[in-house]
Amino acid sequence: MDISGNSAVPPTSSARCWFRKSLITRRAIFLCFIWVLFMIFLSVFKLPEASENGDPLSLGILNLHKRFQDYHFGVIGEIMLSMLNEDLPFTLFLPSEAAFERLLKINVNGTSVYNKENNTDVILSRVLGFSVIPIKLRSEDVPLTREISFDSLAGFELNIMRLPEKVLSVDNVRSERVDMRRGEIIVHVMDGVIMDAEFAQSMKDDYEV
Incomplete structure (x- = not known):
């Protein structure tokens, strides 16, 4: 009703x-x-x-x-990536072009500015050994504000931590971009070069000669 x-x-x-x-x-x-x-x-x-x-x-x-997820990483980055098998799980902490020029004096064309022998490939292969770990590690796999450690291909221990705003810190070198890919390789672009003290000193001595 x-x-x-x-x-x-x-x-x-x-x-x-x-x-x-x-x-x-x-x-x-x-x-x-x-x-x-x-x-x-x-x-x-x-x-x-x-x-x-x-x-x-x-x-x-x-x-x-x-x-x-595939990117072009510049001349230097492409040279380093060509040294790795894209079908295998790696993580590369790739120095930015500015970091290469600032710290290793290698310009964007892949040419060493001060190294007399201009053995850029040798330098890049050394950097690669320090900068690659043999697993796929995305930024989200890294704990927030807590360090985890992995050995690089050269046996150099890398201490990795995730900072707020999706920034990675690897041996106190901060990332500029994270979670890019090339095949099975994860690439994080870093604002610095990861290397041991001995290699850093040898590069410094080479510049000062």
């Missing part, structure tokens, strides 16, 4: 039918909208065709994921 005292009139079958049709129509519009968005996604990112090794959607999402 309604507030006027009259008995409530039950909805007619035509009203119920109209409500069901309206609900179906809204669902259909929503599904069409999702399908249009999906087709735009396919056209923009050009997901691959089906292959024998996997279904096209999963392969496309994987390629899209890699596309956003």
Whole structure:
């Protein structure tokens, strides 16, 4: 009974039918909208065709994921990365170009400014030994404000800590960018060069000659 005292009139079958049709129509519009968005996604990112090794959607999402995580690291960075197997799990704490020039006097073209023999590849391979650990280590894997230690490829112990705002500190060298990728390699760009005291001194002596 309604507030006027009259008995409530039950909805007619035509009203119920109209409500069901309206609900179906809204669902259909929503599904069409999702399908249009999906087709735009396919056209923009050009997901691959089906292959024998996997279904096209999963392969496309994987390629899209890699596309956003692969970066160009400059001449020096690319030289160092070329020394590693991209199919193996490594983490590289890559000095920035500014850090290379500031601390090792190697310019953005990969040329040593003061080293008389200009053996840049030898220097970079030494730096690589100090700067790479043989595991994949993302910033989120590092505890906040608590140090963890790993041995580098050269057997040099690295003390790693995560600071607020997703910044890593490796032997007191802070990161500029984190969690970039090249194949299976995780790359963190550092505002400094990770090296032991002996190598640092040898480089300093070379500059002063």
